Amino acid sequence: MNTMSVPSKNKSLFTAIREVVSHIPEGKVATYGQIAKKVGSNDARKVGWAIYNNQNPKVPCHRVVKKDGSVAENFSLGGWQEQKSRLLSEGVTFSTEKQVDLERHLWRI
DNA sequence: AATTTGACAGCGA
DNA sequence: GTCGCTGCCAAAT
Numbered sequence: 001m002n003t004m005s006v007p008s009k010n011k012s013l014f015t016a017i018r019e020v021v022s023h024i025p026e027g028k029v030a031t032y033g034q035i036a037k038k039v040g041s042n043d044a045r046k047v048g049w050a051i052y053n054n055q056n057p058k059v060p061c062h063r064v065v066k067k068d069g070s071v072a073e074n075f076s077l078g079g080w081q082e083q084k085s086r087l088l089s090e091g092v093t094f095s096t097e098k099q100v101d102l103e104r105h106l107w108r109i
Numbered sequence: 110a111a112t113t114t115g116a117c118a119g120c121g122a
Numbered sequence: 123g124t125c126g127c128t129g130c131c132a133a134a135t
Binding site: 012013014036041042043044045046049050053 | 132
């Protein structure tokens with residue numbers, strides 16, 4: 001009966017998104033759309049937006065990529081290169097210079 | 110209270 | 123394959 005699939009409406013999307021993102025295992029990545037659905041919103045923008053307006057160090061935002069696996073070009077902490085560097089450190093492989101290999105590292109919710 | 114913003118996603122030309 | 127607009131919707135100012 002625990003409708004855990006649906007986050008508590010008590011929490012703001014901030015909290016919901018932060019939780020979901022922080023639940024991404026190392027070496028895995030999730031797409032904005034995926035997280036968006038997880039939090040109950042079909043708006044992928046708010047996913048990045050939430051982190052963008054918070055920059056929580058506890059949130060592995062570098063594990064969040066676009067649906068194509070491409071990293072966010074407007075990544076705040078130094079650019080997509082910074083994100084890529086972190087992902088590589090976790091064992092994530094890249095299909096292209098800016099795209100993560102979703103076939104191998106897409107996180108399954 | 111109203112307006113602006115926003116690290117996307119989807120479709121069309 | 124690239125470029126551009128639209129849609130969604132909550133938070134920040």
